[in-house]
Amino acid sequence: MDVRDYIDSNARVFFDQLKAWLAIPSVSADPGHHGDVRSSAQWLAGHLAATGFPTVEIWDTGQASSPGQPAVFAHWPAQDPAAPTVLVYGHHDVQPVEPLDEWHAPPFEPVERDGQLLGRGASDDKGQVLLHTLGLRACLAASAAGAPPVSLKLLIEGEEESGSPHFADLLRSRADRLSCDVIVISDTTMWAADVPSMCTGMRGLIDAQIDLRGADTDVHSGSFGGGVPNPLHALATLLAGLHDDQGRVTLPGFYDAVLPLTDAERALFARLPFDEKAWLADAGDSQATAGEAGYTTLERVWARPTAEVNGLWGGHTGPGAKTIVPSQGHAKVSFRLVANQEPADIAVALREYVAARTPPGIEATVTFGGPGVRPAFSPLHSPGVQAAKRAMERAFGREVLFTREGGSGPEADLADILGAPLVFVAVGLDEDRIHAPNEKVEMTLLLRGAEAVAYLWEDLAADPAGITATR
Amino acid sequence: MDVRDYIDSNARVFFDQLKAWLAIPSVSADPGHHGDVRSSAQWLAGHLAATGFPTVEIWDTGQASSPGQPAVFAHWPAQDPAAPTVLVYGHHDVQPVEPLDEWHAPPFEPVERDGQLLGRGASDDKGQVLLHTLGLRACLAASAAGAPPVSLKLLIEGEEESGSPHFADLLRSRADRLSCDVIVISDTTMWAADVPSMCTGMRGLIDAQIDLRGADTDVHSGSFGGGVPNPLHALATLLAGLHDDQGRVTLPGFYDAVLPLTDAERALFARLPFDEKAWLADAGDSQATAGEAGYTTLERVWARPTAEVNGLWGGHTGPGAKTIVPSQGHAKVSFRLVANQEPADIAVALREYVAARTPPGIEATVTFGGPGVRPAFSPLHSPGVQAAKRAMERAFGREVLFTREGGSGPEADLADILGAPLVFVAVGLDEDRIHAPNEKVEMTLLLRGAEAVAYLWEDLAADPAGITATR
Numbered sequence: 001m002d003v004r005d006y007i008d009s010n011a012r013v014f015f016d017q018l019k020a021w022l023a024i025p026s027v028s029a030d031p032g033h034h035g036d037v038r039s040s041a042q043w044l045a046g047h048l049a050a051t052g053f054p055t056v057e058i059w060d061t062g063q064a065s066s067p068g069q070p071a072v073f074a075h076w077p078a079q080d081p082a083a084p085t086v087l088v089y090g091h092h093d094v095q096p097v098e099p100l101d102e103w104h105a106p107p108f109e110p111v112e113r114d115g116q117l118l119g120r121g122a123s124d125d126k127g128q129v130l131l132h133t134l135g136l137r138a139c140l141a142a143s144a145a146g147a148p149p150v151s152l153k154l155l156i157e158g159e160e161e162s163g164s165p166h167f168a169d170l171l172r173s174r175a176d177r178l179s180c181d182v183i184v185i186s187d188t189t190m191w192a193a194d195v196p197s198m199c200t201g202m203r204g205l206i207d208a209q210i211d212l213r214g215a216d217t218d219v220h221s222g223s224f225g226g227g228v229p230n231p232l233h234a235l236a237t238l239l240a241g242l243h244d245d246q247g248r249v250t251l252p253g254f255y256d257a258v259l260p261l262t263d264a265e266r267a268l269f270a271r272l273p274f275d276e277k278a279w280l281a282d283a284g285d286s287q288a289t290a291g292e293a294g295y296t297t298l299e300r301v302w303a304r305p306t307a308e309v310n311g312l313w314g315g316h317t318g319p320g321a322k323t324i325v326p327s328q329g330h331a332k333v334s335f336r337l338v339a340n341q342e343p344a345d346i347a348v349a350l351r352e353y354v355a356a357r358t359p360p361g362i363e364a365t366v367t368f369g370g371p372g373v374r375p376a377f378s379p380l381h382s383p384g385v386q387a388a389k390r391a392m393e394r395a396f397g398r399e400v401l402f403t404r405e406g407g408s409g410p411e412a413d414l415a416d417i418l419g420a421p422l423v424f425v426a427v428g429l430d431e432d433r434i435h436a437p438n439e440k441v442e443m444t445l446l447l448r449g450a451e452a453v454a455y456l457w458e459d460l461a462a463d464p465a466g467i468t469a470t471r
Numbered sequence: 472m473d474v475r476d477y478i479d480s481n482a483r484v485f486f487d488q489l490k491a492w493l494a495i496p497s498v499s500a501d502p503g504h505h506g507d508v509r510s511s512a513q514w515l516a517g518h519l520a521a522t523g524f525p526t527v528e529i530w531d532t533g534q535a536s537s538p539g540q541p542a543v544f545a546h547w548p549a550q551d552p553a554a555p556t557v558l559v560y561g562h563h564d565v566q567p568v569e570p571l572d573e574w575h576a577p578p579f580e581p582v583e584r585d586g587q588l589l590g591r592g593a594s595d596d597k598g599q600v601l602l603h604t605l606g607l608r609a610c611l612a613a614s615a616a617g618a619p620p621v622s623l624k625l626l627i628e629g630e631e632e633s634g635s636p637h638f639a640d641l642l643r644s645r646a647d648r649l650s651c652d653v654i655v656i657s658d659t660t661m662w663a664a665d666v667p668s669m670c671t672g673m674r675g676l677i678d679a680q681i682d683l684r685g686a687d688t689d690v691h692s693g694s695f696g697g698g699v700p701n702p703l704h705a706l707a708t709l710l711a712g713l714h715d716d717q718g719r720v721t722l723p724g725f726y727d728a729v730l731p732l733t734d735a736e737r738a739l740f741a742r743l744p745f746d747e748k749a750w751l752a753d754a755g756d757s758q759a760t761a762g763e764a765g766y767t768t769l770e771r772v773w774a775r776p777t778a779e780v781n782g783l784w785g786g787h788t789g790p791g792a793k794t795i796v797p798s799q800g801h802a803k804v805s806f807r808l809v810a811n812q813e814p815a816d817i818a819v820a821l822r823e824y825v826a827a828r829t830p831p832g833i834e835a836t837v838t839f840g841g842p843g844v845r846p847a848f849s850p851l852h853s854p855g856v857q858a859a860k861r862a863m864e865r866a867f868g869r870e871v872l873f874t875r876e877g878g879s880g881p882e883a884d885l886a887d888i889l890g891a892p893l894v895f896v897a898v899g900l901d902e903d904r905i906h907a908p909n910e911k912v913e914m915t916l917l918l919r920g921a922e923a924v925a926y927l928w929e930d931l932a933a934d935p936a937g938i939t940a941t942r
Contacts, residue, residue, distance in 0.1 A: 203693065205693075205794065207792040207794065214755075214757060214758075215754055215755030215756060215757040216755045216756045217755040218755070219754050219755045219757070220878065221777070221779045221781065221805060221807065222674065222676075222807065222876070222877045222878025222879060223753075223754075223772065223877055223878060224754045224755075224757070224772060224877070225772065225777045225779045225807055225877065226762045226763065226771040226772050226775055226776075226777035226779075226807065226877070227754070227760055227761065227762050227768045227771045227772040228751070228754045228757040228759075228760060228761055228762075229757065229758075229759060229761040230761075230779060230780060232710070232780040232781075232782070232783055233710070233711070233713075233714065233780055235707070235783075236706070236707045236708075236709075236710035236711040236780065236783075237707075237711040238707075239703070239704070239707035239711075240704070240707040240708040240710075240711035240712070241711070242704075243704065280699070282694075283686055283690050283694075283695045283698070283699045284685075284686030284687045284688040284689070284690045284695075284798060285686055285687045286685060286686040286690070286695070286699040286700065286832055287685075287700075287831070287832040287833075287834070288699075288700060288830075288831040288832025289698055289699060289832070290698065290699055290700040290701075290830065290831070290832055291697045291698050291699075292697065297698045300697040300698045301694065301695060301696065301697050301698040304697055305697075306692070306696045306697035308692045308696045308697075308701060308794075308796060309701060309703040309704055309707065309786065309797075310692065310703075310786050310787050310792065310793055310794060310795055310796075310797065311703070311785065311786030311787035311788045311793070311795075311797065312703055312706075312707075312783060312784065312785055312786065312788070312800070313783065313784040313785075313788040314782065314783055314784075315780065315781050315782030315783065315803070316781050316782035316803055317782045317783070317784040317801075317803075320840065321678040321781065321803060321805060321840045322781055322782070322803070323676065323678065323779075323781060323805050323879075324781055325779060325781075326780075326781065326782065327755060329783070330788075332786070332787055332788075332792060332793070334692060334792060334794050336692065336693065336696055336697065359759075359761065360758070360759040360761070361757055361758040361759025361760075361761060362758075363758070369791065369792045405693070406693045406694055406695070406696065406697070407691065407693025407694060408693060408794075
């Protein structure tokens, strides 16, 4: 029985299993659901053991002072000790479901309708985690082997939707167990059901609050206006100066480390059927595109770094007028980063920028929200990406294009801490309404995803030197 | 008996009368004290009648839908029908007294201490109103006349500390009764007890709220950041652009109507003993001066127009980071104006400026708080100012210098609606703690003020053609 036959004939069982898992409301952001997050981990552990993984463990995260939600680890070694080791990353926690009254069916009572499976977590990320066990069983069935062709590890997190607060610590403390040659991420999307694609990178992030202070108190603008510095003028000047008239970020050295987009990747992006009107509608009905000169919209949001003012406040913000020179101004800013920018370097540059642009009589402080998130990037011609492309193309019967992801996640931690390249294999769609009411997944895409990973394990096993050489 | 002898021998009675009036808590901003505001008007009406004014009236203000606090009007015609008519403006309402625990004595139980009279309203403005009746009596006693040398009108407002909401309407509806050749304002300050001075102008004001809107909702900065316009960037650019690098306001035509400071006025300002360090301390411990290049601090805050951002807000302003492109940004701005700028012209210029600088995809609205306040200005060499200068110099025995007032008030309405020039005759000091706990007035300054107005009436009567020619 070949891979596809196995998958098609086991689809019914697979979807019933997924629905059982989706019924567990593993909302990690809600302390009232932390018991459910543990039940979800236990369900998955049972499922992985039943699949045949000889090692299945539930890993608690955090410490007593800051307890976390459990991750699930499983390992099934290959028979051939020379086979490469693959670590699959996903998560079993889900987003909150509010506003509940916008769901057409209860979010934790999954239903099938017109080839879609609806329910919280169907696409993000339980469906995309579970396709791995189906794919693995198909791989085993097709080869009639007693073990996978690659040494397969799974790490399925329980806090991704809560910002993965303990994830880096978990990776560091379990680095030995998690060692691998390549990391497969199944938590993103492809371009469209009929345009299979692979993500090759995510942007990094660093955020800060800028606080400016002038006088000790607000002062009367009649008595003092025009004679003393106004921190809101300084703030506006500082924030306005973050971009030049080409939409480029002006922090000193901001672009120094940026890995330029290659002509090949730009050409591949350009082949994606991009509907700007629909994209603007998704962007809260934005009325125009904007951004760095010389780049397309997709390039801007996927592969170019940004500076964004996320919030600002100061002075009188209530009804009516108050003729003051305010004493303070505040802004929250964040920077999306791309390979190979380092959050720590950008932090230094921001401090320098603010210090250089703070006028006399104004005191400025810059406070960072944390160390930031590194960008993640897998070159198009890296062996892992090429192997996954071949596997996806075999499963979908079409050319696979490339995308990136403009957001930021724990993926870069995986690559950095474990020292292995990332490969994004995912079959979610942007229209899956993840994080929103009526989340769904296309059922056939889950099956094609299972097929793709089955082929991928075979492909990676066929050329172990290719992938291990990239470490 | 000459003017000074009369005043000195009646000082005790005068201060006792003032203390009785100060004991009435006429806080116009507090509805709980509106009965006291009326009592204060009644007290003043009785005092003016007792002084000899043949016409004394309490004028209600506002309408049934928006009732106001009462003003007091009094008129004592000169015997000579060719004598000029003078209108004295002041107010009998007072500021709130909070924080009460910072007062060394109860605010409405006035006490005398070391030549100072302490109590709410002592300087702002009851003391400066009452000096007019003492001055008038002295004038009458010195000339042994049965009527003042000028036709004297008093209009003492009851809502000045609440923003004079009904004052312009009152002036318009009573313009015939209030017609005059010159308006004497006794509601400002002089430079110092030993540096008598006269204010010659106040700045005007117009305020607005600027609202910028991008997308319909905040959008995720990972998915859309760098590709859609951010209204906070637009807001920062717009506000930062309000000033050029010389601190000049960039609104189109902003300075076109500005009456330049004369060399003579600048030279007189420069003779004032200005202590920048003390001024900065008063300015909420500001750490530096700032403003329009080419002007001194006093010139900047008294005689140059400004643009001030009074408040701004938008996006995420709570704890922590939120990686959004916000949908909206807001700012409150105000412009202090000088002669001969028109608030309506500045409003047009602001609308033009915002429209020209709003980038594609952002929608901007500008909402004005009202029609604004016109600047007031009395040229140094106008007959009224020169007459008052002579009278002040005679009373104080020193040269009188000139100041201006950076704030804005209903004075310009008086000049505009009644069509008469303003003359500021006042003996308050900046250190009188008006609007603050422990308000006080220097008792000898009130007496010298009374003396000055007595001389002023004589002076104006001696040259009626001079003042009436300026109308």
